Amino acid sequence: MNDNNVERIMLDDKEIILIPTAHISKRSAEQVKEVIEEEKPDSVCVELDKQRFNSIDKEDKWSEMDIFQVIKEKKSLLLLVNLIISSFQSRMAEKLGIKAGQEMMQAIESAQETESELVLADRNIQITFKRVWRGLGLFEKMKLVFQIITMLFVDEEISEDDLEALKSNDSLNIILAEMGENFPGIKRYLLDERDQYLSHKIKNAPGKKVVAVLGAAHLPGVKKELYNQQNLNKLNEIPPEVKWTKIFSWGIPLFFILLIIYSFFSNVQTGIEVSKTWIIWNGSLSALGVIIARGHIITILTAFLVAPLSSLNPALAAGWFAGLMEAYLRKPQVKDFQSLSEGITLKTLWTNKVTKILLIVILANLGSVIGTTVAGANILRILF
Incomplete structure (x- = not known):
């Protein structure tokens, strides 16, 4: 032996x-x-x-995946990470003539x-x-x-x-x-x-x-x-979220809600300008994330409309709505799920309907986060 x-x-x-x-x-x-x-x-x-x-040992394991459920359970990033790691191992294994x-x-x-x-x-x-x-x-x-x-x-x-x-x-x-x-x-x-x-x-x-x-x-x-x-x-315990994270995630939106309300009480015109700043930066950068992922025009519009509202509620995320809309409009076919077993590349991230949806969820959320930061800075500049 x-x-x-x-x-x-x-x-x-x-x-x-x-x-x-x-x-x-x-x-x-x-x-x-x-x-x-x-x-x-x-x-x-x-x-x-x-x-x-x-x-x-199931060649068609991906075909049983419910993309709608993945988005609803907030597992888009986890799944995309898993796909990238699996694809990397598969490429290396293929060169050695073996299955990962x-x-x-x-x-x-x-x-x-x-x-x-x-x-x-x-x-x-x-x-x-x-x-x-x-x-x-x-x-x-x-x-x-x-x-x-x-x-x-x-x-x-x-x-x-x-x-x-x-x-x-x-x-x-x-x-x-x-x-x-x-x-x-x-x-x-x-x-x-x-x-x-x-x-x-x-x-x-x-x-x-x-x-x-x-x-x-x-x-x-x-x-x-x-x-x-x-x-x-x-x-096997799932660590609880750190307290400051919860305070931060709810405190920031509450702070901006109060700022927007205050701006209207201070001056109606200022309130309108502040609201426009919030909507434009949040909506535009979230929509830009969908554009980068090459999403459907209606998905882009969805991200733009939802982001300004979802940014004020930590329980919601623009990417979820955008991802679900893309999945509804461009339903992945069996071949899209089956091709996941062959691995993914930088190119197929944008061409495979499944990975494109995951990318839309992630980039729309990222755009919304950046939009919140930029909008917040501009609102503080306008008010103070």
């Missing part, structure tokens, strides 16, 4: 075999098959949650063949993303979004030897140290917490012999956490 990088740990009376993998590596998939079929473990743990397990996540598919198949119990060991992806997003400061959020956007432009060559080198302990320690220094919040929520979650699931898997298939980046943390106690309830 080729056990290079494979870790064997005895924990009380249980033998745990950790297989560190690269999600786009053919060798990783081959090693997973070899180890599971030779060891015939009682349990096979995979770095998947139920949602990803249900979709990992093939090692997890192989683990599932080998578990069935050896009659091992399959354990979905990862935390729910929705919980992970929510903890990441709510746990990061504004600067780290901006850095994270920037890093994800750059994935659309990456088209470098990578070899199996490069992937194997990255899986070595020295390389992993260097990468993780750099990640901890540059993105401490992201490392905490995306890596360290999941190391704890994975460790708990692995050491509590049924049987005396357990094989765990996990991304190489999780290996150092999982090895350490196997000897610690974890609280899954705490790891």
Whole structure:
């Protein structure tokens, strides 16, 4: 058996075999098959949650998506991020002649063949993303979004030897140290917490012999956490919104509402000028976001009309209305959803109806936020 990088740990009376993998590596998939079929473990743990397990081997998984529901549940940004990351992995995997996540598919198949119990060991992806997003400061959020956007432009060559080198302990320690220094919040929520979650699931898997298939980046943390106690309830909690965020999100609109009312009491003409400033800047910049996303003319008009009102109510967002209008006017077809499985590029963001709708939601909201800032500055200038 080729056990290079494979870790064997005895924990009380249980033998745990950790297989560190690269999600786009053919060798990783081959090693997973070899180890599971030779060891015939009682349990096979995979770095998947139920949602990803249900979709990992479905070619048409995107065709079941309800774009209207995505917008209503405020998941447009989350979905677009997921699509960009999946597309990046798919492009890299295609160059190596393998499907992204093939090692997890192989683990599932080998578990069935050896009659091992399959354990979905990862935390729910929705919980992970929510903890990441709510746990990061504004600067780290901006850095994270920037890093994800750059994935659309990456088209470098990578070899199996490069992937194997990255899986070595020295390389992993260097990468993780750099990640901890540059993105401490992201490392905490995306890596360290999941190391704890994975460790708990692995050491509590049924049987005396357990094989765990996990991304190489999780290996150092999982090895350490196997000897610690974890609280899954705490790891599954959704952090509440920071109080100052709520105060800020409601306080700013209330402040501008009072300013607009005050302007009319002060002078009707000033009130009209202030109202026009608010409507024009909010509506125009939100509509500009839709124009950049190449939305329908009616969608552009929707953003223009809704933004000045939605900016005064944090429970609403211009992008939601614009996205729903675009989805109604240009209903995505089956082929649009199916093409998502082939990955997305900078070009297809604007040509695929699904990604265009997501882009409209995000850019219309961004335009409205900028419009609020510019309008607010101009109103203060007019009044004071």
